[in-house]
Amino acid sequence: MKTVWFKVDPGHSGQRLDVFLAQKETGLSRSQVKHVVEEGDVLVNSLAPRVSQKLKEGDVVELTLKPPKEAIAVAQDIPLSIVYEDEMIIVVNKPAGMVVHPAAGNPDNTLANALLFHCQNLSGIGGVIRPGIVHRLDKNTSGLIVAAKTDEAHRNLSAQFEKHEVHKTYQVLVWGDIKGDAGEIFLPVGRHATDRKKMSTKSRRGKDALTLWKVRERYGLATLLDVEIKTGRTHQIRVHLSSRGYGVIGELGIEGHQRIDAEHELGAVAQSDRSMERLD
Incomplete structure (x- = not known):
C-alpha cells in the first residue's frame, strides 16, 4: 500500500477532483478515481470528498493506492481452436473478444x-x-x-520473445485507401495526457516505437495491411495508424466513421526462428 499527497497549485484551482487526479502520474483513469473515492481511499484536507468536488488553491489531496486484488484462474470448459500441441507447448487461435488471462473486470x-x-x-x-x-x-x-505446458518450455519461449527471435505479423483492416504500398511509422507511444486509459503519440513520456506496414489488399473504402512491430508498446498499431489518419475498423473511426463489428479487424501470426518441436 502506498500513500501520495498532492498540493493544489493556482493553475488547478477550480478543477474537479477526478480530473485533477486522472492528470497526475497515478495510472488512474477518471472512472478508477471515482472508484477509489467511493472506497474512501481519497481525502481532501483530511476529509472525505465527493468525486465532483471543485478544488481550491492550497488544498491537499491524499491518495492511498492499494495493491490490486489478485485473481486466480480456474479451469473452465471453453472451446479452443488448437493449431499445434505437443507435450511441452500448445498454440491456439485466440478469437477476438477473449481476454488472455483474468484481470480487473474480467475474472473468468x-x-x-x-x-x-x-x-x-x-x-x-x-x-x-x-x-x-x-x-x-x-x-x-x-x-x-503459444502457451507453455512445462517450466522448461516457459523459460525457453520467454527467452526467445525477449531476444526478438519470434517474428510477429499482424493483419489489420483500416479505413481508407492508404497512399503507397509500404511504409514505416516511427513515433513515441505513451499514456494520453488527460485520459490514462488511452495511448498517444503526443505523450510527454512516450517511448520510441517503430511500426512497419505493407498493403495486402485494397477495397476502396478500406485497406488490408500486413503490419510488423519492432517494439511492443501498448496499442502501438492502433495508435500509430491512427496518427496517420487510418483508423482500425472495429475501433472508433476517424472523420465521423461509426464503430462497426469486425470480428477479425486485427489478427496476429507468430513464427519463431526455432522449430516449435525443439525447445532446448
Whole structure:
C-alpha cells in the first residue's frame, strides 16, 4: 500500500477532483478515481470528498493506492481452436473478444481458464493468474497464442520473445485507401495526457516505437495491411495508424466513421526462428 499527497497549485484551482487526479502520474483513469473515492481511499484536507468536488488553491489531496486484488484462474470448459500441441507447448487461435488471462473486470472466461481445462497441467512460472502464458494479445485482437505446458518450455519461449527471435505479423483492416504500398511509422507511444486509459503519440513520456506496414489488399473504402512491430508498446498499431489518419475498423473511426463489428479487424501470426518441436 502506498500513500501520495498532492498540493493544489493556482493553475488547478477550480478543477474537479477526478480530473485533477486522472492528470497526475497515478495510472488512474477518471472512472478508477471515482472508484477509489467511493472506497474512501481519497481525502481532501483530511476529509472525505465527493468525486465532483471543485478544488481550491492550497488544498491537499491524499491518495492511498492499494495493491490490486489478485485473481486466480480456474479451469473452465471453453472451446479452443488448437493449431499445434505437443507435450511441452500448445498454440491456439485466440478469437477476438477473449481476454488472455483474468484481470480487473474480467475474472473468468479467459484463455487461461480454457487452457487450464484442456491441458490439466501448465507451467507455473506465470503464477495463478497467467498459468503457461508467455505473451499476450489485446482482447479485440484475434491470432496465435503459444502457451507453455512445462517450466522448461516457459523459460525457453520467454527467452526467445525477449531476444526478438519470434517474428510477429499482424493483419489489420483500416479505413481508407492508404497512399503507397509500404511504409514505416516511427513515433513515441505513451499514456494520453488527460485520459490514462488511452495511448498517444503526443505523450510527454512516450517511448520510441517503430511500426512497419505493407498493403495486402485494397477495397476502396478500406485497406488490408500486413503490419510488423519492432517494439511492443501498448496499442502501438492502433495508435500509430491512427496518427496517420487510418483508423482500425472495429475501433472508433476517424472523420465521423461509426464503430462497426469486425470480428477479425486485427489478427496476429507468430513464427519463431526455432522449430516449435525443439525447445532446448
